[in-house]
Amino acid sequence: MEIDRQLENLNYAIKHHPDAPANFLLRGEYWMQAGEIEQAREDLSTARELAEKLIETNDWVSIPQSYIDRIDEALMWIGEEYE
Secondary structure, X not given: OOOOHHHHHHHHHHHHOOOOHHHHXXXXXXXXXXXXXXXXXXXXXXXXXXXXXXXXXXXXXHHHHHHHHHHHHHHHHOOOOOO
């Protein structure tokens, strides 16, 4: 599979900012659109874990909570519930 420009940019963002949940969220959504459900599940799960850490360590939680809401919706769409 040839890596397209969008995936290349997402991989770059993750490599340079591995603690940013948005990068994994976006790549998970990319994998969903590509039909790569297992890869999507992995990235979405990683994004959720990172967002939860942000909630635990920050006073401002609205942005990481919005990531979690979007991740949970995506995981439900691919048939996995997250608790």
